[in-house]
Amino acid sequence: MKRSNLLIVAALLGLTILPLWWVAGIEPAAGTEWFAGSDRQAQDMILALAPAYLAWFEPLWQPASSEIESLLFALQAALGAGFIGYWFGVSVTRHALRQSQPVRQPDPIQSRVDC
């Protein structure tokens, strides 16, 4: 169980880090940079296929800079990770308390934490 989890985490890290190492020392094609977003590339492809196309609606609000955009993306990830971390902490504690208790006792955590 533990070892298989470690293997999964190692595979995840490998899949994320390998591409960075992969391109090290190789110049990107002219006018591009490595690891541009595929959404942006698709947008460029639209303009290549239909040069006359005009976007007919603009975002109502745009982050003032790429730093602000990173901030908001980080906030989104933090909200998600925070909730999952809280849930995981509650789960592990509840599991541990249950196991340390004699059977058929009312579970004090379950009455308090709704999960």
Next chain:
Amino acid sequence: MHIMEGFLPLEHALGWSVAATPFLAYGLHAVRRDIRQHPERRMLLGVAAAFSFLLSALKLPSVTGSSSHPTGVGLGALLFGPWVMVPIAFVVLLFQALLLAHGGLTTLGANLFAMGIVGPFVAHGLFRLLRLFGLPWIGAVFLGACLSNLATYLTTSLQLAWAFPDPVGGVAGSLAKFAGIFALTQIPLAISEGLLTVLVVKALRRYHPDELSQMRLFPATGGRA
């Protein structure tokens, strides 16, 4: 898989929005019904939403030299069924459209169709099919989540190819171009998403075996993984 604001012609934008609306409406009903019938699962529903929130914010590098993000809708689709994930994906996409200028309101219907409808239904359907063929749950979870991610990006490629056919190759030629951008980049990220989903389901099996055994898709799961 975010089609940028204003980057679908009006009739396509409208068409996808109309197509996605009934799914969203029934999805909202499914969420309400699930909370009413299983109030004890609310926390887990939150985890499914948080997982999608987290994963869709992570732009990861891929071997193609570009970067993209997982969607995180597979987990919830496996646990709660595909309908519940439609409104959750809607909230994620709305957050990104309004606050991040990522995706957009005019393309929300198309993006919801790719990430919130095709993705969850592929995850759910594939998982059931693979379990029917006797694949162990861990493989079925992995493939379900992994291929749901790929299906989402293929849907986006199709949507774009349909709206912007190649002057020479037509829709098929255009599809090859968009799929070249999205699908290849997505393969390692889809594997990552599959692995992350397996990690969470493993944690569920260990710490919440009783709740998991009530889920329709995991009826036979005992305690230990």
